[in-house]
Amino acid sequence: MADKIYVGRRKTSVARVILRSGSGNVTVNGKDFDKAFPQLTDREDILAPFKVTDTEGKYDVIVNVKGGGTTGQAQAIRLGIARGLIDINPELRPPLKAEGFLTRDPRMVERKKYGQPKARKRFQFSKR
Secondary structure (H helix, E strand, O other): OOOOEEEEEEOOEEEEEEEEEOOOOEEEOOEEHHHHOOOHHHHHHHHHHHHHHOOOOOEEEEEEEEOOOHHHHHHHHHHHHHHHHHHHOHHHHHHHHHHOOOOOOOOOOOOOOOOOOOOOOOOOOOOO
């Protein structure tokens, strides 16, 4: 049987997640989990859906993620894992929903406007 791919997105990051029953190994872009995400907060963010649903160590996670920075990628992976867990077992939906892991964060970077150095910053005003 072919593995099912679950997509998670955050900012400009897109994560394609595959969940398989296993021992809890996480592989990100062919690299070890700890090497791909050196920050502890990002690693905890990724594993949070397993902690909430008491499924730690039951699934191997294979991730292909691109775009954005490490935090955006970690949160995109978290969304993909949460969607995968629900597909595997629909009874896990209430605890994941209560933690907010099923909501796609819609916040994106605001575009730069012409005549300004950044999106909201203005050039210094000169009266004379």
